[in-house]
Amino acid sequence: MRPSVNRPPTPDVQENQEKEPTLQETINIKLIESGEKERLMELLRERLVECGWKDEMKAICRAFIKKKGRNNVTVDDLVHVITPKGRASVPDSIKAELLQRIRKFLVSAAL
Amino acid sequence: MSLRNPSYTNPKPCKHLEDYKLRHGLSGYKSIQRHLKATPHGRTSVEMLNTGVPRCNSCNGFQGRLYLCLICNSVSCLDHTLLHTQSEDGHDLAVDIERAELYCCVCCDQVYDPDFDKVVMSKHNMGVPRDDKHGDESIGERLVKRRRLGLGVAEELVDLKKSKQLVSMRDRRDKSCYPLGLRGLNNLGSTCFMNSVLQALLHAPPFRNYFLSEGHNHEACRRRSGDRLCLSCDIDVVFSAVFSGDRAPYSPAHFLYSWWQHSANLASYEQQDAHEFFISVLDGIHEKEDKSRNRNRDSGDCQCIAHRVFSGLLRSDVTCMTCGSTSTTYDPCVDISVDLDTSNFSPTDTVNKRSKPNENSSISTLLGCLDLFTRQEKLGSEQKLFCETCQEMRDSVKQMSIRRLPLVLCLHIKRFEHSAVRKTWRKIDRYLQFPFSLDMTPYLSSSIVRNRFGNRIFSVEGDESDINTDFEIFAVVTHSGTLESGHYVTYLRLRNRWYKCDDAWITEVDEEIVRASQCYMMFYVQKMLYQKADEDLSSLPLSPRRDAYLPIASCCERLFK
Numbered sequence: 055m056r057p058s059v060n061r062p063p064t065p066d067v068q069e070n071q072e073k074e075p076t077l078q079e080t081i082n083i084k085l086i087e088s089g090e091k092e093r094l095m096e097l098l099r100e101r102l103v104e105c106g107w108k109d110e111m112k113a114i115c116r117a118f119i120k121k122k123g124r125n126n127v128t129v130d131d132l133v134h135v136i137t138p139k140g141r142a143s144v145p146d147s148i149k150a151e152l153l154q155r156i157r158k159f160l161v162s163a164a165l
Numbered sequence: 166m167s168l169r170n171p172s173y174t175n176p177k178p179c180k181h182l183e184d185y186k187l188r189h190g191l192s193g194y195k196s197i198q199r200h201l202k203a204t205p206h207g208r209t210s211v212e213m214l215n216t217g218v219p220r221c222n223s224c225n226g227f228q229g230r231l232y233l234c235l236i237c238n239s240v241s242c243l244d245h246t247l248l249h250t251q252s253e254d255g256h257d258l259a260v261d262i263e264r265a266e267l268y269c270c271v272c273c274d275q276v277y278d279p280d281f282d283k284v285v286m287s288k289h290n291m292g293v294p295r296d297d298k299h300g301d302e303s304i305g306e307r308l309v310k311r312r313r314l315g316l317g318v319a320e321e322l323v324d325l326k327k328s329k330q331l332v333s334m335r336d337r338r339d340k341s342c343y344p345l346g347l348r349g350l351n352n353l354g355s356t357c358f359m360n361s362v363l364q365a366l367l368h369a370p371p372f373r374n375y376f377l378s379e380g381h382n383h384e385a386c387r388r389r390s391g392d393r394l395c396l397s398c399d400i401d402v403v404f405s406a407v408f409s410g411d412r413a414p415y416s417p418a419h420f421l422y423s424w425w426q427h428s429a430n431l432a433s434y435e436q437q438d439a440h441e442f443f444i445s446v447l448d449g450i451h452e453k454e455d456k457s458r459n460r461n462r463d464s465g466d467c468q469c470i471a472h473r474v475f476s477g478l479l480r481s482d483v484t485c486m487t488c489g490s491t492s493t494t495y496d497p498c499v500d501i502s503v504d505l506d507t508s509n510f511s512p513t514d515t516v517n518k519r520s521k522p523n524e525n526s527s528i529s530t531l532l533g534c535l536d537l538f539t540r541q542e543k544l545g546s547e548q549k550l551f552c553e554t555c556q557e558m559r560d561s562v563k564q565m566s567i568r569r570l571p572l573v574l575c576l577h578i579k580r581f582e583h584s585a586v587r588k589t590w591r592k593i594d595r596y597l598q599f600p601f602s603l604d605m606t607p608y609l610s611s612s613i614v615r616n617r618f619g620n621r622i623f624s625v626e627g628d629e630s631d632i633n634t635d636f637e638i639f640a641v642v643t644h645s646g647t648l649e650s651g652h653y654v655t656y657l658r659l660r661n662r663w664y665k666c667d668d669a670w671i672t673e674v675d676e677e678i679v680r681a682s683q684c685y686m687m688f689y690v691q692k693m694l695y696q697k698a699d700e701d702l703s704s705l706p707l708s709p710r711r712d713a714y715l716p717i718a719s720c721c722e723r724l725f726k
Contacts, residue, residue: 082227083218092204128274130243 081160090159094152101148110143111136181257181269182276185235188255193235194284201265203288203489208619209265213240219262221245232259232268246270264619282621344659346373348407349414349669353421357668358439361653362446363417364666365640365686366400367407368657369573370694371474376404380470396449397470399423414669424449439642439653440500440577440686447471447499475499477571480610482617485552486543486560492553495568500575500686505582505593506533531599531687534578539566539608541617566613570605574636574689581648592648594683601658601676603636603689636689637696644685656682 075083085091102108118135119127178186185193202212211233213219220227221242230243235258241249250257250270257271265285269276346367350360366372375381383398399420406415424442425432427449431441450471467476479498484491506529541564544550549558580593606612609632615621641656655666656679665674 079227086218096204128272129268130273 084163085156085159088159088163094155097155098148098152101151102144105145105148107140107143107145111140114139176277178278179269179272179274179276181271182267182278184255185258186278186280189236191280191284193258194281197233197235197260198284198287201285201288209285209288211260211262211265213262223248231262232270233262234259241270247273266619286618286621343412343664343671343673345410346408347657347659347664347666347671348412349666349671351414351416352668353416353418354434355436356421357653358437358442359417359421359424360668361642361655361666362439362443362686363403363420364655364657365642365688366443366446367404368640368659369474369688370639370690371572372470373404375470375474376401377408394423394426395453396420396423396427396446397453400446400450427452436650438581439644440502443575443686444499447475472497472499474572475575477501477567477574478569480566480568482564482566482614483544483550484562484564485550485555486562488552488554488559490552490554499571500577501538501567502577502579503531503534503538504579505529505595505597506537529595529597531576531597531603534597535608539564539613564613564617566610567605567608568610570609570632570634570691572691572694574603574605576687576689578685578687580644580683580685590648596681597684598680599638599641599684599687601638602692603638604634605636606634609634633691633693635692637692638687638689639695640688641679641682641684642686642688643682645683653685654682 114136115132200211201209203209219231219240222239223245226242232241232246234256236256259268259270261268267276267281381397381401383401386398403417403420428445451469476497476499479496481494482491541562544561550561552559582593583590639658643654644651646652657664663674663676663679665672
């Protein structure tokens with residue numbers, strides 16, 4: 055049995071969805087409640103800017119918009135185009151750093 | 166709104182947004198306002214008060230982007246937004262929960278509305294001016310190079326020999342075709358700091374035009390104020406001497422004496438810091454002119470020539486890390502002191518070095534220094550500031566930007582560094598690359614603040630499209646030697662040629678030499694004024710060496726390759 059999480063009931067949830075939260079959900083909730091998620095996201099943003107990842111994505115977006123014409127592109131299109139490339143090009147060192155931070159958080163939260 | 170700035174015109178709203186606003190007005194925005202949460206770093210998100218973690222109402226998922234319907238407050242994930250508008254007629258507009266941005270579910274696109282952004286921006290209480298607090302914090306950083314007089318003379322002798330060699334090597338060129346106003350200044354005993362800055366001031370276009378057009382007539386001034394010492398008068402005398410056409414080196418002895426009277430604490434035969442001298446001369450001019458001009462300071466800015474030419478306005482935003490509220494301070498400045506961007510070789514940061522396209526990351530660049538200057542800086546835990554919203558001492562983030570650019574921009578590189586560990590000062594000899602043409606747009610407050618808040622449509626005060634942000638370099642003051650003793654040399658750029666002003670000796674040099682020099686202070690002038698200055702002097706005879714001419718643009722291209 056996983057320890058239950060203390061959270062207020064969601065108002066209009068249908069019966070078939072009312073089930074035990076998965077481990078991933080539990081961790082997500084803990085991260086949000088403690089404010090750690092926000093800190094992690096800020097760290098990630100900073101690192102991605104520093105390593106040039108953001109500039110790279112910007113360049114891909116620009117190229118895509120140029121190809122399609124600026125009036126025929128929506129934000130959703132852009133997200134679809136860059137998501138696979140973006141996920142693939144995050145430097146391993148940054149992933150490792152974030153993983154380390156999350157591990158540390160989980161250890162401290164479990165106590 | 167931001168109509169004055171063509172690059173930020175409002176996009177046309179989609180017809181669903183128009184429909185929504187016609188039917189519901191601003192009530193949806195207002196109701197969402199109290200759920201908005203401002204985070205430090207300028208971001209905003211929607212906080213779901215009653216439900217804790219937001220989830221999609223259709224699939225109960227919590228990952229990815231989630232949208233809050235502006236009409237029924239139901240939450241959908243990206244996959245179910247379309248479903249929501251199909252099942253509920255007219256529920257077209259939603260707000261991205263994490264980013265507080267408007268989204269049209271029918272167009273599947275981000276939409277923009279100034280009214281919405283106004284609601285969001287009101288969460289960040291911005292633009293509360295505070296009184297000047299960071300007045301002269303850099304005084305401690307400005308370092309006076311001190312040393313005994315005897316050694317100084319020996320040093321000068323060595324320099325003298327070197328310069329003589331240079332002169333004999335390059336003196337074949339006819340000096341009579343040098344632009345008017347190029348005249349050597351004799352070293353009066355460790356006064357190269359003065360000569361180097363004077364050369365830059367003598368050729369700062371707006372400053373020069375003021376004095377050459379009798380803006381400050383020293384004879385009239387003497388008659389008016391008796392025999393009182395006046396720094397502006399002595400500068401006027403130097404100007405007349407230098408632009409007289411006489412090429413023999415000039416000794417600005419009376420000016421030096423006058424400056425000593427003005428800044429008694431610096432009056433000695435010791436070597437001084439050129440930057441400190443620059444500040445003190447501008448102060449001297451300001452004091453005098455301020456008195457003679459019956460103080461029309463009430464209108465805001467000081468009208469003295471020193472401040473009209475060199476004075477800009479810095480903006481500093483201090484954001485509380487806890488509540489995200491920002492307080493803004495404006496400080497006038499006559500120059501911008503930037504730290505040498507050495508981040509890419511500090512051992513801790515090697516992984517995360519700033520790498521930009523077209524930039525060799527092992528070289529410090531002036532743009533890198535300016536980036537560093539305008540970067541958000543976390544204030545240490547011992548520097549907690551009082552937050553007026555929280556009514557408590559809080560951790561804060563500080564960010565500098567340039568609110569108003571001066572006509573002549575003086576950039577000072579902090580080459581003298583204080584090591585807290587060894588409690589000593591040291592000089593950083595690192596090479597710094599600098600462009601001849603500089604675009605200051607990215608460092609303006611409007612750009613910096615806009616970047617901080619992402620793509621919001623709102624007007625930043627002082628958001629003017631007609632300001633000139635293109636600058637051209639016209640003088641570089643370089644320093645060679647050590648902290649205790651060294652030599653200042655100025656490179657002047659006149660009509661696209663570079664001239665080396667080493668005390669009494671003026672020689673024409675190639676731009677490669679300037680690029681390779683160890684710059685300490687750089688003087689940029691607004692491009693318009695630089696071009697005008699060029700035209701003014703074009704009536705003078707041109708030197709035969711036309712082959713050295715290179716358009717500025719192509720120089721800069723080469724620089725960035």
